[in-house]
Amino acid sequence: MIWSPDAEQPPPADTGGKRGRKPAPISRTAGPSHRAWLEPVRGFLFASGLTLNDLVDRSGYSKTRISELLRGNGYYPAWEITFSVIRALGLPAGPMRRLWTAAAREARKEPGWIAHCIRQVAAEPEHPPVAHQAFTETMARAYTDYAQAFVLTDHRARWVVAETFDLLWLCWSEAATSEDIRRYAWRLLRDRVMARADRHHDGHPDLRAAVFSTTEVRETEPGHLVVLTELVDLFDAIARLPYDQMDVAVLRYLCGMHPDRIPQVLGLSPAICHAIDHHLRAALEDLLRPYSPRE
CATH class of the missing domain: 1.10.8 (Helicase, Ruva Protein; domain 3)
Known part of the structure; x- marks a missing residue:
């Protein structure tokens, strides 16, 4: 149940049962890695139809502690209570343990605390689909x-x-x-x-540093700033495109991916990818026009 304003994900499918009330919003103090696992866990809870009381009964923890966990509020939760919640929801432990560990490091938890938390719950064999x-x-x-x-x-x-x-x-x-x-x-x-x-002040991603990994820059003679300046402008323009156009541009022109491979990676039809490529070229021309030398 991954959801974000930019992810374009559909809402969870109806389970046929009565859904529980949505948890309160996630705390602004939760970092990106914490939100990464917290958002789907909350989504699964809401879609399951379970109430907070149901989760309390199944996990064995108090309503206050479960509520804090679901909001990402207060101290970063120990693996034991996190495991009890995902077990109640029927979620796989292996990927959750890795996601939980990454977020614990992000929260600057000591390695000893992380290891101790993980030892409290017996590891299970991993069987990914x-x-x-x-x-x-x-x-x-x-x-x-x-x-x-x-x-x-x-x-x-x-x-x-x-x-x-x-x-x-x-x-x-x-x-x-x-x-x-x-x-x-x-x-x-x-x-x-x-x-x-990394992002600019206006919110769009900053691709300028990727210029230095390109073949053109690596093979350019030292001190030759024309190629560097042109690429910086181009990469910055690519980052300002709508997401689908930006994705095609990055894969094709920055990563050097063959056009026939891009539809398979993006999950789009070849016709749609071709149309996106056509429109992004025109969009880049418009974006780069202010940087063109005046006649």
């Missing part, structure tokens, strides 16, 4: 290339992609019944990348 494993193997390289354009280092890109794949496993039943699982997963990846991308 076979289709999920096949999907992640197919998409890993393309996803990592896209993420690296925004977060710059290979290590950070792989970390964001791993987070995406764990969230996809967490929501696999919803993803598998969506209109196109490739589209579902791509929107999830983009959401996680945008949560960590």
